[in-house]
Amino acid sequence: MHSHHPPPASPFRRAATTGTALLLIVGTAATPAAASPAAGTTLTVAVAQQVDSFNPFTAQLAVTTNILSHVYDPLVTNDQATAAPAPALAESWDTGEDGLTWTFHLRDDVTFTDGEPLTSDDVVWTFTTIMENEAAAIANGSYVAGFEEVTAPDDHTVVIELTEPQATMTSLTVPIVPRHVWEPIVEREGDAFSDYTGEDLPSVGSGPFVLTAHDRGQSITLEADPDHWNGAPGFDALVFRYYSEKDAAVEALRSGEVSFVYELTAAQADALDGVDDIAVNFADGKRFQAFTVNPGARTRDGDEFGDGHPALEDVTLRRAIVMAIDNQEIVDKAHGGRATAAGGYIPARYGEFHWSPEGGEAILDFDPDAANAALDDAGYETDDDGVRVSPDGDRLELRMHVHQDRPDNVSAGKIIVERLADIGVEVENLTVDPGVLSDALYAAEYDLIFTGWTVNPDPDYVFGIHTCDALPTEPGTMQGDAYFCDEEYDGLYADQLREYDRGARAEIIHDLQRVLYEEAVVNVLTYPDIREAYRTDHVREGTLLTQPAEGGNIWGQDGYWAFWAARPAEAGRGGSGGVPTAVSVGVGAVALVLVAGGGFLFFRNRATAEDRE
Amino acid sequence: MTGAPITVPSGAEEETPSSAPAAAASGRIGRVLRYVAGRLLTAGLSLVAVVVAGFFLFRILPGDPVRAMTEGREVTAEQRAELRRQFGLDQPLGQQFLDYALGLLRLDLGTSFQYREPVTELILERIGPTILLAGTGTLIAALLGLFLGVRAGWRPGGPADRINTTVALFFWSVPTFWLGLLLIVLFASGRDPLPGLFPTGGMTTPGVTGTVNVVLDTAWHMVLPVSTMVAVIYAQYLMIMRSSLMDERGADYLTTARAKGLRDALVRRRHAVPNALLPTVTLIFLNLGQVVSGVILVETVFSWPGLGQLFYSGLRVPDLGLVQGLFVVFAASVIVMNLIADLVYPLIDPRVRP
Numbered sequence: 018m019h020s021h022h023p024p025p026a027s028p029f030r031r032a033a034t035t036g037t038a039l040l041l042i043v044g045t046a047a048t049p050a051a052a053s054p055a056a057g058t059t060l061t062v063a064v065a066q067q068v069d070s071f072n073p074f075t076a077q078l079a080v081t082t083n084i085l086s087h088v089y090d091p092l093v094t095n096d097q098a099t100a101a102p103a104p105a106l107a108e109s110w111d112t113g114e115d116g117l118t119w120t121f122h123l124r125d126d127v128t129f130t131d132g133e134p135l136t137s138d139d140v141v142w143t144f145t146t147i148m149e150n151e152a153a154a155i156a157n158g159s160y161v162a163g164f165e166e167v168t169a170p171d172d173h174t175v176v177i178e179l180t181e182p183q184a185t186m187t188s189l190t191v192p193i194v195p196r197h198v199w200e201p202i203v204e205r206e207g208d209a210f211s212d213y214t215g216e217d218l219p220s221v222g223s224g225p226f227v228l229t230a231h232d233r234g235q236s237i238t239l240e241a242d243p244d245h246w247n248g249a250p251g252f253d254a255l256v257f258r259y260y261s262e263k264d265a266a267v268e269a270l271r272s273g274e275v276s277f278v279y280e281l282t283a284a285q286a287d288a289l290d291g292v293d294d295i296a297v298n299f300a301d302g303k304r305f306q307a308f309t310v311n312p313g314a315r316t317r318d319g320d321e322f323g324d325g326h327p328a329l330e331d332v333t334l335r336r337a338i339v340m341a342i343d344n345q346e347i348v349d350k351a352h353g354g355r356a357t358a359a360g361g362y363i364p365a366r367y368g369e370f371h372w373s374p375e376g377g378e379a380i381l382d383f384d385p386d387a388a389n390a391a392l393d394d395a396g397y398e399t400d401d402d403g404v405r406v407s408p409d410g411d412r413l414e415l416r417m418h419v420h421q422d423r424p425d426n427v428s429a430g431k432i433i434v435e436r437l438a439d440i441g442v443e444v445e446n447l448t449v450d451p452g453v454l455s456d457a458l459y460a461a462e463y464d465l466i467f468t469g470w471t472v473n474p475d476p477d478y479v480f481g482i483h484t485c486d487a488l489p490t491e492p493g494t495m496q497g498d499a500y501f502c503d504e505e506y507d508g509l510y511a512d513q514l515r516e517y518d519r520g521a522r523a524e525i526i527h528d529l530q531r532v533l534y535e536e537a538v539v540n541v542l543t544y545p546d547i548r549e550a551y552r553t554d555h556v557r558e559g560t561l562l563t564q565p566a567e568g569g570n571i572w573g574q575d576g577y578w579a580f581w582a583a584r585p586a587e588a589g590r591g592g593s594g595g596v597p598t599a600v601s602v603g604v605g606a607v608a609l610v611l612v613a614g615g616g617f618l619f620f621r622n623r624a625t626a627e628d629r630e
Numbered sequence: 631m632t633g634a635p636i637t638v639p640s641g642a643e644e645e646t647p648s649s650a651p652a653a654a655a656s657g658r659i660g661r662v663l664r665y666v667a668g669r670l671l672t673a674g675l676s677l678v679a680v681v682v683a684g685f686f687l688f689r690i691l692p693g694d695p696v697r698a699m700t701e702g703r704e705v706t707a708e709q710r711a712e713l714r715r716q717f718g719l720d721q722p723l724g725q726q727f728l729d730y731a732l733g734l735l736r737l738d739l740g741t742s743f744q745y746r747e748p749v750t751e752l753i754l755e756r757i758g759p760t761i762l763l764a765g766t767g768t769l770i771a772a773l774l775g776l777f778l779g780v781r782a783g784w785r786p787g788g789p790a791d792r793i794n795t796t797v798a799l800f801f802w803s804v805p806t807f808w809l810g811l812l813l814i815v816l817f818a819s820g821r822d823p824l825p826g827l828f829p830t831g832g833m834t835t836p837g838v839t840g841t842v843n844v845v846l847d848t849a850w851h852m853v854l855p856v857s858t859m860v861a862v863i864y865a866q867y868l869m870i871m872r873s874s875l876m877d878e879r880g881a882d883y884l885t886t887a888r889a890k891g892l893r894d895a896l897v898r899r900r901h902a903v904p905n906a907l908l909p910t911v912t913l914i915f916l917n918l919g920q921v922v923s924g925v926i927l928v929e930t931v932f933s934w935p936g937l938g939q940l941f942y943s944g945l946r947v948p949d950l951g952l953v954q955g956l957f958v959v960f961a962a963s964v965i966v967m968n969l970i971a972d973l974v975y976p977l978i979d980p981r982v983r984p
Binding site for chain 2: 079
């Protein structure tokens with residue numbers, strides 16, 4: 018039937034077969050090599066964001082500030098269990114009568130990882146450098162904005178003189194660096210200090226980990242400092258591996274290449290929930306998701322600009338818009354139930370600062386009928402097509418800018434369009450790139466626009482962006498995100514910053530939220546949950562401590578608690594679980610592919626041989 | 631990763647009048663020189679256009695780098711202003727362009743906003759992994775495509791042709807991103823009952839040392855990204871080879887070869903394939919130029935630490951310094967490879983010699 022002599026193997030075919038075989042053999046042969054990580058236990062975390070800089074004076078991105086919080090200690094941290102201000106380098110602190118002098122008493126048992134003791138001199142130098150050197154103020158300049166002078170009466174006391182009282186002093190999470198390491202760097206780099214990326218490793222800090230390696234675009238390695246004053250970390254090493262795609266990172270968690278993945282989408286978290294050896298943590302969010310209404314943008318001098326809809330200057334219309342929207346519907350439909358319907362501006366997890374309108378305060382609860390009635394009373398008449406017209410004769414056609422890169426925002430946007438139609442407001446849904454959204458905001462060329470903030474344990478900053486001082490000096494330079502300006506609000510804001518009694522300050526902060534709520538410019542919709550997952554065969558369940566203990570998160574803590582406290586699982590396989598079994602199976606796969614490939618070529622040759630005859 | 635259209639060097643048609651037969655030899659050298667100079671000039675002009683376009687194109691992008699970089703951070707207006715000053719964004723646009731263009735003359739591509747390092751250094755750091763991945767992928771795709779294209783084109787309409795063409799076009803139309811994720815799910819994630827054979831991403835395992843181990847480890851990490859890349863692009867080689875072989879099939883010289891009594895396989899290999907290879911060579915050169923830029927998606931899915939990943943991270947900001955630098959490098963590599971193709975093609979195909 019077919020030819021008597023075996024068909025001559027073409028060089029092409031030979032090359033291709035050998036190539037495939039080699040690739041697969043090399044592939045599987047490499048497996049054992051990869052299965053031997055550095056000695057000791059390793060906790061591997063999948064990260065998506067690239068490192069901007071390991072220079073604690075300039076590092077801004079969330080991933081780097083987070084990593085650096087494991088390398089450098091601050092004066093004051095936030096407690097793991099309660100998230101309230103807690104001692105770190107400073108054991109205790111007190112304030113003078115006028116509230117302008119803060120005295121911090123430092124621990125005397127802290128050494129940097131090079132063996133040098135940490136003294137008040139290091140603290141003074143760190144703060145003074147941020148105050149005096151613009152290039153060193155990029156990351157933490159806001160913390161020292163109200164500092165007059167920082168001095169050290171003795172080795173373990175630091176005195177900070179303020180120009181104005183500021184209640185945020187118990188949130189001084191600025192990383193304290195060793196003067197003997199950083200002073201020469203600042204002097205050497207001069208103006209170029211902002212471009213110094215701190216890649217001289219290992220790092221020298223006083224935190225529980227030492228930064229030892231950075232393989233750019235691939236991984237960041239931290240090794241435990243067993244002598245840390247707060248006790249040795251549970252793992253010997255902490256490795257952050259890059260996964261540019263979150264879906265790929267989730268697969269890496271399934272395969273055991275990483276032990277922990279954070280910032281999961283609702284779909285990813287739900288898919289991982291219930292998988293063997295994987296625990297999913299749903300935490301109360303630190304973020305609020307909101308939309309703001311353009312109240313008529315103006316500069317600090319009062320010059321109007323932008324093209325916001327004129328009717329939105331009317332608080333009646335703004336309140337009607339809020340009343341037409343059901344926050345719980347957005348939680349259920351846009352977040353799949355994985356969020357909390359919002360009350361005030363500060364998320365519910367910050368118990369003492371959180372405020373929710375109760376009883377008579379709750380004037381803007383979901384009530385489309387009341388909203389319609391209010392609009393009717395205010396003279397907003399309805400056209401034949403169901404769209405209202407303002408008393409000044411402007412049709413209520415509003416634009417709404419929504420971030421297209423946030424699936425829950427996109428869904429929330431669609432819901433809002435429907436709900437506002439119920440009260441005769443027509444919305445043009447502009448689901449756009451974040452850059453387009455940002456440009457529209459700063460040019461004030463919007464009507465409704467989505468926003469959101471991750472709120473820190475001290476909420477001062479997120480309130481500061483709605484003071485009249487945050488209005489732009491000229492279009493495009495706004496410090497805040499809502500063109501909000503209200504005298505009562507500004508007064509309350511100043512009061513809370515001066516109030517050192519935490520309970521009294523919380524009261525003022527509630528009032529601030531009440532003003533924001535009633536003005537209906539900044540309208541909070543939801544507090545989305547935080548979703549993260551880890552392997553229980555790598556990390557002993559329950560040792561990745563959450564902050565706060567109840568409903569808390571693992572990634573993005575204020576402090577180093579989770580990764581410091583984590584302990585390896587008993588049969589801890591460290592990073593690359595399941596790989597050794599892959600070897601045998603891999604060999605099987607090679608055989609299979611070769612057989613299949615050989616079969617294909619065989620039939621190919623038979624076919625050509627037949628064609629020939 | 632779409633293949634660029636194949637261009638026959640336009641210089642081929644140029645007629646150069648030569649008056650005296652004695653001047654024929656020097657006239658020929660002149661023609662060659664003019665051809666080469668023409669190519670160089672075109673390449674140079676394209677490069678200038680790319681530099682200008684690269685600068686202004688990315689400045690049209692919506693969004694503000696400083697706002698994007700400080701988003702969600704508690705920064706003061708002074709901190710933002712300082713960043714703007716450091717990035718040179720406080721300068722008028724004309725001044726910014728001038729600085730950028732003068733920098734390029736010194737081979738200085740500027741500084742990345744987010745990495746705070748010279749773009750040239752970042753690119754040099756990342757170009758190795760990209761060339762390794764894309765080079766291997768292109769090589770295998772070309773070999774595989776040519777090999778299968780020969781099979782398909784020799785007997786068009788036959789079963790081998792139909793199967794090969796269908797499979798190749800199927801993969802060609804599959805989105806790279808989706809295919810990559812599918813391969814990860816099937817071969818890397820270790821869902822029961824599938825074993826996790828390969829890593830889900832990256833180029834090396836952290837902590838692996840020793841040259842042999844690193845080489846093996848890297849090869850292991852390359853299997854899935856290379857497979858994805860090959861699957862998506864081999865079709866273009868297959869189709870080109872197939873169609874150019876089909877063109878040759880009826881040629882008289884093949885009838886002659888067959889009349890000499892040569893076996894079919896030999897006719898194909900010795901006579902048809904070498905001629906059919908010519909258009910493919912151009913394609914390979916054009917693709918070599920795109921190698922650097924063409925793997926952005928593969929690098930993103932597999933977290934490969936190359937230029938594609940760097941570009942992706944730069945676009946999200948937008949890190950103007952970085953993306954315009956990379957844009958120039960990507961475009962320049964295409965231009966240079968085109969130039970080489972233009973210059974080499976006449977050497978291997980006498981029909982288009984100037």
